[in-house]
Amino acid sequence: MPSRRTRENLLTYMVVGPFAIVLAFPFYWMLWTALKTEGDLYNTKNNPFGFTQGSPTLANVRFLFEQTDYLRWLGNTALVGATVVIFTLLVSLPAGYALARLSGRWGQSLGVGIFLVYLVPPTLLFLPLSRLIAELGLQDSLWSLILVYPSFTIPFATWLLMGFFKSIPRELEDAALVDGASRVRSLLHVVFPISLPGILTVVIFSFSLCANEFVYALAFITNSSSKTISTGIYTELIRGDVFFWGALMAATLIPSIPLALLYNTFLDRFIAGFTGGAFR
Amino acid sequence: METAAGYPRRKRRRDLLEQRRFLGPALLSPAIIFIVLLVGAPLGLSIYLSLTDATAGSLTGDFIGLDNFTSQWSDPNFRTAFRNTIVFTLLANAIIVVGASILAHFLIRPFRGKWFLRFLILLPWAAPVALSTIGFLWIFDSLFSVVNWVLKSLSLVDTFNPPQWLGDPTLALAAITTVHAWRLLPFATVIMIAGLASIPTEVNDAARVDGATGLKKLWYVTLPLQLPIATIAVLFGIVFTATDMAVVYILTRGGPFNSTQTLPMWAFQTGIGSGSLGAGAAIALYLLPVLALVTVLMLVFARRVEVT
Numbered sequence: 318m319p320s321r322r323t324r325e326n327l328l329t330y331m332v333v334g335p336f337a338i339v340l341a342f343p344f345y346w347m348l349w350t351a352l353k354t355e356g357d358l359y360n361t362k363n364n365p366f367g368f369t370q371g372s373p374t375l376a377n378v379r380f381l382f383e384q385t386d387y388l389r390w391l392g393n394t395a396l397v398g399a400t401v402v403i404f405t406l407l408v409s410l411p412a413g414y415a416l417a418r419l420s421g422r423w424g425q426s427l428g429v430g431i432f433l434v435y436l437v438p439p440t441l442l443f444l445p446l447s448r449l450i451a452e453l454g455l456q457d458s459l460w461s462l463i464l465v466y467p468s469f470t471i472p473f474a475t476w477l478l479m480g481f482f483k484s485i486p487r488e489l490e491d492a493a494l495v496d497g498a499s500r501v502r503s504l505l506h507v508v509f510p511i512s513l514p515g516i517l518t519v520v521i522f523s524f525s526l527c528a529n530e531f532v533y534a535l536a537f538i539t540n541s542s543s544k545t546i547s548t549g550i551y552t553e554l555i556r557g558d559v560f561f562w563g564a565l566m567a568a569t570l571i572p573s574i575p576l577a578l579l580y581n582t583f584l585d586r587f588i589a590g591f592t593g594g595a596f597r
Numbered sequence: 598m599e600t601a602a603g604y605p606r607r608k609r610r611r612d613l614l615e616q617r618r619f620l621g622p623a624l625l626s627p628a629i630i631f632i633v634l635l636v637g638a639p640l641g642l643s644i645y646l647s648l649t650d651a652t653a654g655s656l657t658g659d660f661i662g663l664d665n666f667t668s669q670w671s672d673p674n675f676r677t678a679f680r681n682t683i684v685f686t687l688l689a690n691a692i693i694v695v696g697a698s699i700l701a702h703f704l705i706r707p708f709r710g711k712w713f714l715r716f717l718i719l720l721p722w723a724a725p726v727a728l729s730t731i732g733f734l735w736i737f738d739s740l741f742s743v744v745n746w747v748l749k750s751l752s753l754v755d756t757f758n759p760p761q762w763l764g765d766p767t768l769a770l771a772a773i774t775t776v777h778a779w780r781l782l783p784f785a786t787v788i789m790i791a792g793l794a795s796i797p798t799e800v801n802d803a804a805r806v807d808g809a810t811g812l813k814k815l816w817y818v819t820l821p822l823q824l825p826i827a828t829i830a831v832l833f834g835i836v837f838t839a840t841d842m843a844v845v846y847i848l849t850r851g852g853p854f855n856s857t858q859t860l861p862m863w864a865f866q867t868g869i870g871s872g873s874l875g876a877g878a879a880i881a882l883y884l885l886p887v888l889a890l891v892t893v894l895m896l897v898f899a900r901r902v903e904v905t
Contacts, residue, residue: 329703333714336700340779341717343732344724346743350735358741365746412628419621427625429896434632436832436892437640438840440861441881444868445642446635468635475628500620531727531843532861536869547727551847562735569731573724580723581716584787591791 344570351377351567358562377563386541387568390549394572397462397545398527404463405470405523406516412471413478414504418487428479435472439532442468447536461537462545466530470523477522480590481515482508518586521579528572546572647879653872665879675880678851678858682839682884684770685859689777690834693785696778697830698823701789702815722783730847733776737762737848766856769849773857776848777838784837785830792826793819821902828899835891840884860884 349366350358352373363369381387416428446465455461485508493503509516534548541553550568554561580587647665651658669675704715721729736743745759754760762772796819804818842861845851851858851866860880868877 325706326708329706329708330710332699333703333718336696337714337717340783341720343729343736343779344720346736347732361740365741365743408627408631411624415621415624419624424621431628431632433892434636436836436888437636438836438861438884438888440840440842440864441643441885442636442639444864444874444878444881445639445646447869448642448874449639465635467631471628471631472636525723525725529725529727531725531846532865535846536865547725547843551727551731560735562741565731566735569724569728573720573728576725577716577720577723580719581712584715584719588787588791588794591788 344573347566347570351563351570353377353563355563377561378567380561381564381567385553385564386544386549387546389542390544390546391572393459393543393549394528394545394547397459397466398524400463401466401470401527402520402523405467405474406520408467408471409474409478409519410509410516412475414482414508416475416479417482418490428476431472432476435469435476439469439530443532443536446533450537455537457538457540457543459538459543462527462530462533465533465537466527469530470526473526474519474523477519477587477590478512478515481512481518484589485511514583514586515590518583518590521583522587525576525580528576643878643882646874647882649875651874653869653874658875661875665876666883669876669879669883674855674858674863677855678860678863678880679883681770681857682859682861685774685777686835686839688774689781689838690831692774692778693782693834694827694831696782697785697789698827700782700786701793702819704786705790705793718786719783721780722787726780726841727843727847729780730776730844733772734763734848737772739764763849764853766853769853769857773844773848776844777841780844781834781837785834788826788830788833789823792823792830795826796822824902825899828895828902832892832895832899835895836888839888 352375353368354371354374354376356370357363357368360370412431416424416431450456450461450465453461455464489511490503490507493507494500498506528545529547530545531547534545535552538544538548541549544552546568550565554565554568646658648660648662649658650661650664700718704711704718735741739761742759742762744762745754748754749756749759760768762768800818800822801814804814840861842859842865845857845859845862846865849857851862860883864877864880867873867880
């Protein structure tokens with residue numbers, strides 16, 4: 318008779334295993350497709366789970382990097398993401414701290430209010446914003462995205478940071494204040510260093526929100542050289558009825574894996590921020 | 598020395614109290630100003646546009662009252678879009694809630710290989726949605742669909758007339774629902790884990806002392822405590838599915854024959870594609886009262902069921 322623990326583990330694998338297989342299958346399929354030659358891919362007689370006719374090959378990846386603007390899109394995504402994240406931190410760090418510590422009961426309602434702003438979707442805002450971007454002459458410029466993306470990263474980051482700051486014991490800060498440090502000084506030297514893991518979490522999740530964004534990127538940018546991965550791959554690698562499936566799948570897989578690794582690494586922190594008083 | 602050091606300290610304390618009153622608003626104001634400018638103002642502009650006949654190229658138009666709203670309401674495409682948005686949201690979130698609560702219960706325990714399994718489970722959420730949807734475009738391909746290949750080799754479907762996942766209205770609805778559920782399940786799971794993690798260990802201990810185990814404990818202790826945060830997971834799920842455009846845009850563009858149209862997609866096609874800013878804004882705004890109502894109800898519910 319197996320022990321209780323072994324039985325529990327077995328049950329865990331029996332439940333989590335199938336979920337993992339179903340959820341990860343599309344990525345496995347992207348990898349397989351990315352490694353195939355056109356001949357192999359478009360022969361319906363071939364078993365799609367195996368390789369023949371010159372597969373596996375890296376030709377699709379080479380095509381992606383050498384004959385498309387893929388690197389450019391990756392670069393644009395990184396540039397937009399990094400700029401937006403820096404700006405978001407500059408605005409959200411003080412705001413999150415103020416909501417967690419300084420403003421008492423109306424801070425609570427304001428916190429919920431800011432969370433609600435995060436739920437105002439791009440779908441509601443892209444029409445007026447696309448006009449605004451046109452008026453400013455920012456169409457086809459990465460600046461349009463840099464200007465607009467903080468509209469969702471700031472509410473999200475402020476709210477999450479508020480959760481992190483609430484979980485820091487107040488005594489630590491009070492100690493610094495009693496020792497004669499000013500509040501701003503204690504912020505910079507005590508509070509922010511302890512919250513570094515939380516801040517990093519916010520950086521990662523804000524960045525991935527930017528990399529994820531689709532509607533604004535589609536509405537504001539039409540020239541290939543200013544596209545981000547989110548729209549570039551779909552609009553440039555599918556030409557009419559011609560789908561470069563191998564390259565498409567490689568292009569999809571390449572940013573997804575590192576993002577998922579980062580998510581997994583910082584997940585416990587993210588969870589802590591979520592439960593750290595954000596809803597109480 | 599004592600008194601000399603004591604005086605400025607007290608003074609500093611008082612400065613601090615002064616500071617607190619100003620520091621809070623000072624720290625908050627950049628965020629609030631930005632939100633008002635980039636969310637509040639466009640929202641207002643969107644409401645204004647919806648009441649005019651503005652077209653692309655200008656920001657103004659003649660005031661036509663609620664005409665955009667009424668003419669959309671009688672448009673069959675809008676009706677389909679409205680219905681589909683609700684259907685996708687409800688179906689996908691039903692799957693998400695059930696799946697996520699099951700997964701979270703198991704993922705909260707330590708076990709060997711957890712890191713790797715969790716990585717696999719997080720993939721759909723981490724991958725940019727537009728990209729992973731392209732993956733599904735290939736999985737549901739009319740000729741080379743892997744789903745159909747498997748079904749054919751199991752002799753479950755007709756070899757010469759396999760299901761057209763994105764070409765048949767009903768199947769396309771199922772395909773889109775699947776992608777939504779697939780994409781948001783990991784996120785809901787993470788929020789559910791956060792909910793379970795916040796249950797104090799004393800509660801579990803007390804339950805054990807009282808003799809509550811297994812299903813009994815799940816029903817009377819864990820689920821009630823998990824309910825508030827589960828509500829938040831559903832709230833996110835509803836907002837993300839109801840307002841998403843990427844999945845529908847990439848998989849079907851609202852087709853075949855507008856049968857998979859959703860409100861965001863229809864607003865985009867009307868506002869950007871056909872250039873009817875006013876009508877597009879009106880379509881998007883139909884979402885707002887519904888979402889606001891859902892959000893308020895769920896937050897109130899979350900607060901009410903909070904046991905602590």
